[in-house]
Amino acid sequence: MKFFIDTANLEQIKEAQALGILDGVTTNPSLMAKEGITGETNIINHYKEICELVDGDVSAEVISTDFDGMVREGEALAALNPQIVVKLPMIKDGVKACKYFSSKGIKTNVTLVFSVGQALLAAKAGATYVSPFLGRLDDISTDGMNLISEIRLVFDNYKFKTQILAASVRNTMHIVNCAKLGSDVMTGPLSAIEGLLKHPLTDSGLATFLADYQKGN
């Protein structure tokens, strides 16, 4: 499973990259705003900086909600760097734009996916990635993880090449469960990724090893 970090925070991106496990970055307008990155020029420059920090795909979201606007914005974003993946909302014009970009060989990530039907449409339109938001489904007392497994089943049935990019990942167990269910990618916060490191028996075992080493010296 590929690991993407879901942030526009450069320090956190650097930290995940330094760990040696990072395959890409996802952003969205809310994550940009959280870092105080506003205005077209600043946002474009921020994408360029992120692309310099990592080797893999970097999702950059369009703001337009009409086909022509999405095409215009998406083409400008894709021209910034071959790492850029044009992130499109799961709406009618987003599906049309997805088909447009996929037929031109431009990578896409269809976002705000909350049902198998939406994922199926995105795959039919040739999306590179489809982003089911599992944490937000959990928030409304439904089973986000179930959506991942249902999309996996449908994509496998028809051998769709579209990759399942589990998004709105909030915690470490989300990551583990995504891996169990065969998600192709997960995107989550650094805290959830670092949570994978932790086990109390690792800590106590290491403390014992170090103490025993000291006894012999």
Ligand code: G3P
């Ligand atoms: O990748 C989508 C993600 O940023 C949404 O996460 O936590 O705002 O639901 P969240």
